[in-house]
Structure formats: C-alpha cells, structure tokens
Amino acid sequence: MKKKCAIIQMDIAFGQPETNRKKVEEKVAQAMKRQPDFILLPELWDTGYDLKRLDDIADDHGQKNRALLTRLARKHQVAIIGGSVSNREAAGTYNTLYAVDKQGNLTGEYRKAHLFRLMNEEKYLSAGKEPCRFVMEHIPCTAVICYDIRFPEWIRKNILHGAQILFVPAEWPSPRLSHWRHLLISRAIENQCYVVACNRVGQDPDNTFAGHSMVIDPWGAIIAEAGEKEEILHAELDLSSVQEARTLIPVFDDRRPDLY
Numbered sequence: 001m002k003k004k005c006a007i008i009q010m011d012i013a014f015g016q017p018e019t020n021r022k023k024v025e026e027k028v029a030q031a032m033k034r035q036p037d038f039i040l041l042p043e044l045w046d047t048g049y050d051l052k053r054l055d056d057i058a059d060d061h062g063q064k065n066r067a068l069l070t071r072l073a074r075k076h077q078v079a080i081i082g083g084s085v086s087n088r089e090a091a092g093t094y095n096t097l098y099a100v101d102k103q104g105n106l107t108g109e110y111r112k113a114h115l116f117r118l119m120n121e122e123k124y125l126s127a128g129k130e131p132c133r134f135v136m137e138h139i140p141c142t143a144v145i146c147y148d149i150r151f152p153e154w155i156r157k158n159i160l161h162g163a164q165i166l167f168v169p170a171e172w173p174s175p176r177l178s179h180w181r182h183l184l185i186s187r188a189i190e191n192q193c194y195v196v197a198c199n200r201v202g203q204d205p206d207n208t209f210a211g212h213s214m215v216i217d218p219w220g221a222i223i224a225e226a227g228e229k230e231e232i233l234h235a236e237l238d239l240s241s242v243q244e245a246r247t248l249i250p251v252f253d254d255r256r257p258d259l260y
C-alpha cells in the first residue's frame with residue numbers, strides 16, 4: 001500500500017490563533033494541489049509558545065481548532081494529523097494533537113506527555129498520561145509531540161500495538177537540529193516504522209526554529225527533508241517496507257522483556 005503525505009512546515013504568528021487558523025486553511029488548500037492522502041501540521045500551531053498568555057488565548061476544549069480540522073478534512077477529502085494546539089480543559093491546559101479522517105471524524109487524540117522545561121512548558125501546561133493509537137487510511141499509527149521523541153520507551157509502548165507510522169509535530173529550536181535529525185532517524189530504525197515529522201520555522205521572542213521536517217523510512221533512510229524556510233514537503237510512503245524490515249530483522253520477536 002502506498003500513501004502520499006504532505007507536511008506543512010510553516011512559521012507561526014506568536015499568540016495569534018485567528019491568524020494561524022487562516023494560514024492553516026490556506027496552506028492545506030495549497031498542499032491539496034498534489035492530492036496527498038494525509039497532511040501533518042506542526043506543534044502548537046495556533047498559539048506558538050506564547051504560554052504566558054494561554055489563559056487568554058488557549059482554545060476551550062480544542063473546539064475551534066477541531067472544528068477547523070474537521071471542516072478542512074471534509075472539504076478536501078483528506079486525513080489531517082493536526083499537529084498540536086492549545087487545549088484548555090477543566091483539569092488544565094494541554095498541548096493536544098487531534099487526528100481526523102477524510103470524513104472529518106476525530107480518530108485520534110493525544111496530549112503531550114513529556115513537558116519541556118527549557119521552554120517553560122511545565123509552568124503553564126499539564127502533562128498527558130494516555131498513549132496515542134489511531135488508524136488512518138487503514139494504517140495503524142501513533143504520534144508523539146516534539147520533546148517526547150527523547151523517550152524511546154514511551155514510543156515503543158505504542159509501536160508494540162502495531163503502529164506503522166509515527167507522527168511527530170514539533171517546535172524544535174535550531175541549536176539542537178542535529179539532535180532532531182538523529183533522534184528521529186533512531187526512532188525509525190529501532191521501531192522499524194515510518195517517521196513523519198513536521199517542525200515549524202521562523203522565530204519567537206525566545207527561539208529560532210530549525211525546520212528540517214522529514215519523512216524517514218523503516219530502514220532509517222530519509223526519503224524527504226525540508227530546509228529552514230516555509231515549505232510544503234511531499235513524500236510517498238510504501239507501507240510494504242514496514243513488514244519487509246520487520247520480517248528480515250525480527251526485532252519485535254527478539255525482544256527480551258524478561259530482561260528489561
């Protein structure tokens with residue numbers, strides 16, 4: 001099975017959700033010119049890291065952002081892994097990913113589990129506790145958000161349920177670009193899955209972001225990589241290579257959970 005993806009590598013207007021929602025709408029329309037089966041957005045694309053103002057600007061129960069993703073998915077008949085957005089709930093504000101299918105149904109929801117202290121997330125956000133598993137276009141998938149990629153044990157837990165694609169929306173700063181690339185490649189190789197990762201570009205008051213969104217195959221080969229500017233990155237995933245890698249080197253059968 002082959003599937004076409006589009007990754008929307010974009011700049012984000014700091015603390016301006018309405019501006020960002022309009023931009024996402026335009027970018028999705030632009031991405032559709034190449035007729036992808038699914039689209040990935042970056043982390044916190046509605047507010048950026050304007051965390052101090054989250055009380056004013058976070059989306060109540062993710063309603064506005066979910067409504068937009070649903071409408072765009074239906075209009076363009078495309079599955080959208082909606083990066084992540086600010087999501088204010090009674091128990092706290094979360095950095096939340098929503099995935100919707102072509103009909104606009106919500107198929108996946110994930111709240112970032114590991115909060116990144118270097119960007120003050122733990123001061124303003126609550127951490128999620130639930131893993132992420134969903135089916136997109138008949139493919140079992142999982143997703144984590146940005147800093148989560150430093151925790152292979154969390155990702156492995158989800159992959160053990162059969163996920164073939166790992167989605168990673170991010171706002172990853174430029175000074176650690178080499179970590180971004182190496183960590184993503186390692187997650188693809190050790191889990192013998194596709195990694196589809198979307199990083200933002202541009203600057204906010206505290207950081208410059210690295211771009212370099214990527215699609216990596218289950219052998220660790222980078223099949224598409226963006227630069228450091230706004231770009232819609234397109235790639236085709238051949239899902240048969242997941243089974244191929246898992247059959248040739250049966251890492252999942254050879255694990256020794258009795259030892260660790």
Ligand SMILES: NC(=O)CCC(=O)C(=O)O
Nearest residue numbers: 116146147171172173176
């Ligand atoms: N937004 C994030 O989670 C950034 C993570 C990061 O930069 C890292 O080095 O890890």
